[in-house]
Every structure is written in structure tokens, then in C-alpha cells.
Amino acid sequence: MDKVKVRMFDSFEIEYRGKILNESANRSKKLWVLLAYIIYFRRNTITRKMLLEDLWGSEYIAENVLKIAMHRLRQMLSECFGEEFGHSFLVCKNNRYNVNESFQVICDFEEFDEEIIKAKKIKKAEERLVVFRKAFEQYRGEFLASFSDET
Numbered sequence: 001m002d003k004v005k006v007r008m009f010d011s012f013e014i015e016y017r018g019k020i021l022n023e024s025a026n027r028s029k030k031l032w033v034l035l036a037y038i039i040y041f042r043r044n045t046i047t048r049k050m051l052l053e054d055l056w057g058s059e060y061i062a063e064n065v066l067k068i069a070m071h072r073l074r075q076m077l078s079e080c081f082g083e084e085f086g087h088s089f090l091v092c093k094n095n096r097y098n099v100n101e102s103f104q105v106i107c108d109f110e111e112f113d114e115e116i117i118k119a120k121k122i123k124k125a126e127e128r129l130v131v132f133r134k135a136f137e138q139y140r141g142e143f144l145a146s147f148s149d150e151t
Contacts, residue, residue, distance in 0.1 A: 004089070006107045010141030012036050021080040023146060030055065031073050033147055038090060038097055039105060048095040070097070112138040 005015040012032055013022040023032055034055060038046060051066055070092065078086025091100050099105055115135030122128040142148070 001102060001104045003104045003106060006039055006105060007140070008036065008040070008107060008109050008144050009112070009139055011146050012144060016081045016085060019080055021077070025076065025080070027076050028072070029147075031069060031076060034069055035073055035090075036144060036147065039099060039107070042099040042105060046097045048097070051097060108138045108140075109143060111135075 007013040011023060013020055048066055074086045077089055088100050091098055112135050115131055119128050119131035
């Protein structure tokens with residue numbers, strides 16, 4: 001299973017097979033928000049309606065705006081990680097969007113949470129401190145701080 005490392009503390013970044021894609025790629029902010037949304041909610045059902053309401057809200061949107069955004073997003077992923085990744089990482093079936101389950105997505109905020117939970121269960125203070133330190137190595141700033149001006 002291919003591993004995809006995702007960083008959401010501070011800035012948003014994806015690493016796959018030694019290549020890194022981040023916001024310096026200078027694409028539309030909406031594409032980055034769309035990608036982060038799909039990755040964050042990948043364990044849930046993400047419908048077209050949810051994406052349109054949560055990301056575009058009350059803005060007037062053309063019927064095919066999500067289709068165009070997904071095409072541009074796949075294109076952006078392909079340019080960095082190759083055609084195969086770009087066309088297979090994100091899937092859409094029956095108006096439901098998600099990350100392809102054949103990829104193992106590892107997110108910094110999830111690793112942080114797992115380490116905190118693990119540390120709280122350790123009785124010896126010295127051992128607990130080691131695990132807390134490991135958790136705090138993941139923390140690099142506010143969650144998706146660069147998206148704070150997005151609505």
C-alpha cells in the first residue's frame with residue numbers, strides 16, 4: 001500500500017514517494033481547501049452536495065464547478081506526483097468523493113492525537129514524557145493556519 005504523508009499543522013502539504021506538493025505551487029486557494037477537506041473527511045461519506053455547501057456556500061456556482069475543480073485538482077496532483085497518482089488518489093463514484101482506499105494516508109494531526117492518547121495511558125512519568133515529546137514533534141502550528149481567511 002502506497003503511503004501518502006499529509007501535513008495540516010501550520011501549512012498544508014502532501015508528500016508521496018519523496019516528492020512534496022505544497023501551497024507554493026501557487027494554485028487557487030479553493031483547490032487546496034477542497035483537497036484538505038476530502039483528506040480530512042476521508043473516513044466519511046462526502047457527497048457533492050456537502051462539498052458545494054461547505055466550500056462554496058451561498059456563492060452563485062455553476063452546475064459543473066465541482067467537476068471543473070476536481071479536474072484541476074487531479075491535474076495539479078499529476079504535475080507533482082505523476083499521472084497515475086493524479087488520476088487515482090481521488091475517487092468519485094455515485095456523486096460521492098473520497099481518497100482511494102489503496103493509499104495509506106498518514107496525517108500529522110492524527111499521529112499527534114494517537115500519541116497523546118497513548119501517553120495518557122502510561123503510568124511512569126519518564127516514559128509518558130517521551131511519548132508526549134514524540135506527539136509534540138508533530139505539532140508545527142495551528143491546524144491549517146494558512147486557510148484561516150477561507151470561509
